[in-house]
Amino acid sequence: MTTLTEAPPPLDPTAPDRKPPRARGRWTPYWLLLPGILWLLVFFALPMVYQASTSVQTGSLEEGYKVTWHFATYWDALSAYWPQFVRSVAYAAAATVLCLLLGYPLAYMIAFRAGRWRNLIMVLVIAPFFTSFLIRTLAWKTILADGGPVVGALNTLHVLDVTGWLGWTSGDRVLATPLAVVCGLTYNFLPFMVLPLYTSLERIDARLHEAAGDLYARPWTTFRKVTFPLSMPGVVSGTLLTFIPASGDYVNADLLGSTDTRMIGNVIQTQFLRVLDYPTAAALSFILMAAILIAVTLYIRKSGTEDLV
Amino acid sequence: MGSHEPDRLSPAQLAAVRRSLRSGRASLTRRSLLRASAGGALAAGGITTLSACGIPAAGTTRGGVAAEDHSAEEKTVNFSNWTEYMDVDDSGKRHPTLKAFTRRTGIRVAYTEDINDNNEFFGKIKPQLAAGQDTGRDIVVLTDWLAARLIRLGWVQKLDPSNLPHAFANLSAQFRAPDWDPGRAYSYPWQGISTVIAYNKKALDGIEVTSVSDLLDNPKLKGRVGFLTEMRDTVGMTLLDMGKDPAAFTEDDYDAAIARLQRAVDKGQIRRFTGNDYTSDLTSGDFAACLAWAGDVVQLKADSPDIDFLIPDSGYMTSSDNMLIPNKARHKTNAERLIDYYYEPEPAAELAAYINYVCPVDGVREELAKIDQDAADNPLILPDKAMQAKSRAFRSLSAKEETACEEKFAKLTGA
Numbered sequence: 001m002t003t004l005t006e007a008p009p010p011l012d013p014t015a016p017d018r019k020p021p022r023a024r025g026r027w028t029p030y031w032l033l034l035p036g037i038l039w040l041l042v043f044f045a046l047p048m049v050y051q052a053s054t055s056v057q058t059g060s061l062e063e064g065y066k067v068t069w070h071f072a073t074y075w076d077a078l079s080a081y082w083p084q085f086v087r088s089v090a091y092a093a094a095a096t097v098l099c100l101l102l103g104y105p106l107a108y109m110i111a112f113r114a115g116r117w118r119n120l121i122m123v124l125v126i127a128p129f130f131t132s133f134l135i136r137t138l139a140w141k142t143i144l145a146d147g148g149p150v151v152g153a154l155n156t157l158h159v160l161d162v163t164g165w166l167g168w169t170s171g172d173r174v175l176a177t178p179l180a181v182v183c184g185l186t187y188n189f190l191p192f193m194v195l196p197l198y199t200s201l202e203r204i205d206a207r208l209h210e211a212a213g214d215l216y217a218r219p220w221t222t223f224r225k226v227t228f229p230l231s232m233p234g235v236v237s238g239t240l241l242t243f244i245p246a247s248g249d250y251v252n253a254d255l256l257g258s259t260d261t262r263m264i265g266n267v268i269q270t271q272f273l274r275v276l277d278y279p280t281a282a283a284l285s286f287i288l289m290a291a292i293l294i295a296v297t298l299y300i301r302k303s304g305t306e307d308l309v
Numbered sequence: 310m311g312s313h314e315p316d317r318l319s320p321a322q323l324a325a326v327r328r329s330l331r332s333g334r335a336s337l338t339r340r341s342l343l344r345a346s347a348g349g350a351l352a353a354g355g356i357t358t359l360s361a362c363g364i365p366a367a368g369t370t371r372g373g374v375a376a377e378d379h380s381a382e383e384k385t386v387n388f389s390n391w392t393e394y395m396d397v398d399d400s401g402k403r404h405p406t407l408k409a410f411t412r413r414t415g416i417r418v419a420y421t422e423d424i425n426d427n428n429e430f431f432g433k434i435k436p437q438l439a440a441g442q443d444t445g446r447d448i449v450v451l452t453d454w455l456a457a458r459l460i461r462l463g464w465v466q467k468l469d470p471s472n473l474p475h476a477f478a479n480l481s482a483q484f485r486a487p488d489w490d491p492g493r494a495y496s497y498p499w500q501g502i503s504t505v506i507a508y509n510k511k512a513l514d515g516i517e518v519t520s521v522s523d524l525l526d527n528p529k530l531k532g533r534v535g536f537l538t539e540m541r542d543t544v545g546m547t548l549l550d551m552g553k554d555p556a557a558f559t560e561d562d563y564d565a566a567i568a569r570l571q572r573a574v575d576k577g578q579i580r581r582f583t584g585n586d587y588t589s590d591l592t593s594g595d596f597a598a599c600l601a602w603a604g605d606v607v608q609l610k611a612d613s614p615d616i617d618f619l620i621p622d623s624g625y626m627t628s629s630d631n632m633l634i635p636n637k638a639r640h641k642t643n644a645e646r647l648i649d650y651y652y653e654p655e656p657a658a659e660l661a662a663y664i665n666y667v668c669p670v671d672g673v674r675e676e677l678a679k680i681d682q683d684a685a686d687n688p689l690i691l692p693d694k695a696m697q698a699k700s701r702a703f704r705s706l707s708a709k710e711e712t713a714c715e716e717k718f719a720k721l722t723g724a
Binding site: 060061062080081084138141142145146147170171173175176255257258259260261262266267270271272273274275276277 | 426428429431432461462531532533540574577579580581582586589590593594595708709712715716719721722723724
């Protein structure tokens with residue numbers, strides 16, 4: 001650390017008289033970055049290295065684990081558990097689309113129409129976070145119980161016949177089916193969609209709407225040509241904040257699902273805690289991470305947004 | 310860990326930082342820094358570090374590694390247990406049996422309810438035990454198979470029989486000689502757990518259930534049956550139903566049981582595999598019948614008249630949660646005194662009356678009857694002869710078998 005206190009060579013030799021304040025200022029960004037970098041190193045970089053190492057080890061608890069560069073683990077894991085991968089992506093995508101469909105009108109309403117109720121409604125959106133994730137998910141078991149009013153109503157309206165035909169539900173129940181898992185994911189991640197959407201919508205200058213009206217744009221055209229494009233940063237970050245955690249989630253599939261709705265998070269959990277196959281669990285985590293990274297990169301490239309929010 | 314210091318940043322990062330500083334503070338963008346850090350991480354995180362990691366082999370010293378025993382000068386014992394597994398007074402904060410222990414011995418008990426799941430808890434204490442360090446716990450309570458694994462790995466200490474006179478005398482015969490710890494050299498049961506079939510009378514609506522076969526085959530129960538994520542309970546009950554002994558089964562028997570369960574999963578008979586959360590499914594009627602732990606059933610029955618249980622003619626599974634002293638525990642003697650204390654009839658009865666699991670202590674009937682006559686007559690708490698005769702334990706598995714069995718069971722439950 002001693003090197004930090006020594007006066008560094010001036011950046012601009014033509015201005016030696018301003019040296020002391022600039023020298024201090026020069027190091028400010030580093031100092032400001034230091035806590036963040038330290039944090040990332042300890043809680044992100046090191047675990048990643050450890051995990052990468054675990055994924056290419058072989059062994060057992062009794063004999064210990066050694067790095068043998070056994071890359072076949074990746075292939076074995078992928079070929080054994082690709083259905084769960086596909087399912088995770090499908091469920092997470094469905095939940096993200098549902099979140100967007102539910103969250104956009106909500107965020108729009110809060111940003112442009114809520115008036116003095118705005119803060120109250122925002123609090124209501126965040127309110128579920130005051131209870132634990134598990135409790136919130138378990139509450140859905142009561143709501144969707146077989147003999148409950150929701151399932152009763154859906155049965156009377158023959159909605160479950162349709163969803164059953166589509167393979168989203170089975171028999172006359174909702175719990176322990178894909179539909180329940182996707183609903184749980186949607187519910188749990190909705191605030192992550194609404195908040196960034198609200199932030200970008202709220203920033204839009206209302207006079208732009210008036211201007212669009214002055215130029216004879218109908219409300220729908222105004223939305224399509226002005227509001228939606230300007231809210232794109234919110235849409236992108238909202239979908240990312242929903243899709244990424246949803247694809248790795250295992251709680252919803254565990255509590256609301258059944259054997260045929262297990263997601264990749266469940267597999268990783270089982271492999272790590274139950275089967276004690278640490279290399280496979282680590283490899284699966286890496287594959288998931290890589291898949292998400294690639295998907296997100298493509299998505300951001302495609303949607304052409306530099307700023308997230 | 311020096312790489313956080315700015316002067317030791319990787320060349321790529323330094324260049325990025327310099328570049329951005331030169332053209333004003335605002336241009337130190339997230340993008341340029343991210344890009345630079347990614348490059349830096351690859352170079353520094355490096356291949357060499359990867360191979361330096363690894364997990365050392367588990368200790369082979371059976372009998373465990375003792376630390377210096379601080380019991381005499383530190384009058385305390387750290388006790389880690391499952392949630393809601395201890396008697397509580399009306400205020401809900403104090404544990405009368407532990408208080409009585411402290412009053413008598415002067416040993417303060419630091420009681421923590423930090424065990425929720427055997428697998429998770431193993432994941433939690435594994436790093437310390439594998440590295441030969443103190444876990445900060447003097448007593449942990451773990452289910453048979455995990456207790457067996459810790460003994461196998463040499464991660465727990467041998468108990469000193471001279472500190473355990475009551476435990477030795479009063480341990481009930483049913484729990485005396487598990488094949489993974491014959492003679493109880495390392496462990497003593499905290500409570501026994503019976504796995505039975507529980508059902509919701511209202512949800513069953515007259516459908517007759519008497520065996521695991523009914524759960525697996527009766528088409529009227531399709532999608533309304535639950536099994537447990539605890540492999541030994543689900544497979545054990547199925548093995549019993551197939552006429553096999555879970556205490557002495559072969560690999561083929563195991564595969565046959567898994568295949569039988571798989572058929573039920575495939576035709577949608579089994580709604581899901583659950584941990585403790587089966588209780589909510591059962592009370593709501595989403596499960597008409599399911600495998601259940603007797604301690605829960607006693608509680609559920611008290612709360613709802615619709616819930617009842619049955620013991621199949623083919624028998625039922627019994628396991629236990631066991632007190633163990635991990636390696637390097639600081640207060641071994643104090644821990645042994647606490648274990649022994651719970652084998653005295655009075656505290657044992659007080660505990661049994663409160664938590665409703667199978668009491669592993671002989672001679673508590675009288676004491677328990679004084680507190681709660683119903684509990685003393687309940688075969689789920691104090692099993693009678695007929696009940697004990699139907700009880701079976703799952704045999705211990707070698708490390709290899711355990712992995713293979715868990716792997717097959719994981720496939721069954723959807724991986």
